[in-house]
Amino acid sequence: MHGNTLVSFPSGALTGEATVRQVLPLDGSFGVVCDTTPFHPVDHTWPDQPADRGVLTAEGEAYTVEDALIGAAPRDGSAPLAVGPGIPVRRGEEGWDWYVVHVLAADPGPLTGRRVRLEVDPERRHRLSAGHTLCELVGLALNRMLAPRWSKEAKPDALGAPDFDKLAITSSRIFAHGSVDHYRLGKSLRRKGFSAEGLAAELPGIEAGVNTLMAGWVAEDAPVGVATEGPGIDALRHFRCALAEGEASTPCGGTHVTRTGELGQVKVTLELSGDGTELRMEAKCS
Numbered sequence: 190m191h192g193n194t195l196v197s198f199p200s201g202a203l204t205g206e207a208t209v210r211q212v213l214p215l216d217g218s219f220g221v222v223c224d225t226t227p228f229h230p231v232d233h234t235w236p237d238q239p240a241d242r243g244v245l246t247a248e249g250e251a252y253t254v255e256d257a258l259i260g261a262a263p264r265d266g267s268a269p270l271a272v273g274p275g276i277p278v279r280r281g282e283e284g285w286d287w288y289v290v291h292v293l294a295a296d297p298g299p300l301t302g303r304r305v306r307l308e309v310d311p312e313r314r315h316r317l318s319a320g321h322t323l324c325e326l327v328g329l330a331l332n333r334m335l336a337p338r339w340s341k342e343a344k345p346d347a348l349g350a351p352d353f354d355k356l357a358i359t360s361s362r363i364f365a366h367g368s369v370d371h372y373r374l375g376k377s378l379r380r381k382g383f384s385a386e387g388l389a390a391e392l393p394g395i396e397a398g399v400n401t402l403m404a405g406w407v408a409e410d411a412p413v414g415v416a417t418e419g420p421g422i423d424a425l426r427h428f429r430c431a432l433a434e435g436e437a438s439t440p441c442g443g444t445h446v447t448r449t450g451e452l453g454q455v456k457v458t459l460e461l462s463g464d465g466t467e468l469r470m471e472a473k474c475s
Contacts (some may be wrong), residue, residue: 193421195286198241198444200415202227203309208245209300211269213290219247219297220272220290222260227309229444230257230289230422232272235281236364238321238443243309247300254294255306259422261285265447280423287423314444316365319452319474322413322441323439324361325369325428327389327457327472329353330402334395341382347437358440363443367473372467388460396459403455403472409433411451413442456461457458 195203207223214220231240242256253321262270271277280287291307332350343351352379357372374385388395390407409432416438417426428441430449452474460469 190315192224193287194223194422196229196289196422197225197227197311198229199417199426199427201444201447203311203314205307207305207307209303209305210288211270212297212300215272215290215292218255218259219293219295220258220269221297221305222288222290223305223307225255226289226291228254228257228289228291228307229309229314230259230272232442233259237319237361237368238322241309241314241317241444243307245293245297246306247297247303250297252293252295252297254291255294258290258292259290260290261290283435288423289422309340311444315446317363318444318446320363320365320367321441322445322449323366323430323452323455323472323474324363324370324432325366325437325439325441325445326406326430326449326452327399327403327455327470328358328370330393330399330406330452330457331395331459331470333402334398335383335463338384338388339382342379343383347439348435352385357383359467361441363460366475367471369472370470370471372468374468377415386464389465390457392441392461395438396457399457399459400455403457406430406432407449407452407455410448412448414447415445 205227207225211222226243233345243254245252258273260270260272263278332346335353336350339351359373360371411432413430418424430437455474457472
């Protein structure tokens with residue numbers, strides 16, 4: 190089995206025909222690897238967006254796809270396919286191929302070499318896509334509102350503000366129509382020039398500013414898309430949003446809506462930990 194799984198989810202695809210390349214046992218379930226797929230898998234290194242779910246149909250028999258994972262194997266066949274956190278190498282490692290593993294609860298039998306149909310749950314995809322687009326944009330809005338707190342030149346984001354979101358983030362989780370991000374306000378960030386002094390008192394105003402920026406960007410109904418450097422699951426992909434003030438572009442492996450207007454009403458809340466070392470941002474849209 191050679192060659193990376195080709196993926197069509199960056200263009201928004203929800204269905205596709207594919208040839209099964211391998212069926213493998215997983216812990217209490219079964220993994221199906223195909224040559225191509227519309228399914229978006231959860232990233233094992235930064236699991237922010239949950240995987241697509243849907244249906245795999247083979248010779249008239251339908252199987253529920255409960256999850257989709259990243260798999261990898263050495264091209265020379267020296268080791269079996271590893272899945273998710275069990276992958277021992279970094280993405281792009283020389284001599285390795287990368288795959289999407291569709292997780293089924295039921296044993297699909299001997300499918301290798303057979304043609305199957307793959308169908309993604311469209312409602313789940315859209316809800317998660319809205320959450321991910323929202324997550325990318327609120328990060329930019331937060332950067333803008335926190336820009337006055339930098340005393341040193343910091344790496345800028347796509348719109349020119351110091352990239353607090355990328356420099357301070359410790360975790361990000363996408364859910365249906367929303368996201369939650371956590372940021373560390375520690376010594377490392379202070380050395381880079383960020384000041385958290387008086388942040389608690391100013392947080393309501395910062396939160397209001399983020400919500401105002403988001404309302405404006407949603408009202409623009411700006412086009413959103415995913416640019417990819419290749420057809421394989423291993424290719425680098427970017428979130429892109431053509432806002433009136435400039436194009437927002439950042440590396441991102443997830444899925445997105447097609448326009449900011451699809452986010453509807455947005456509400457962002459900010460919360461500072463009691464000791465002032467962690468900032469939590471939750472964003473929801475409807």
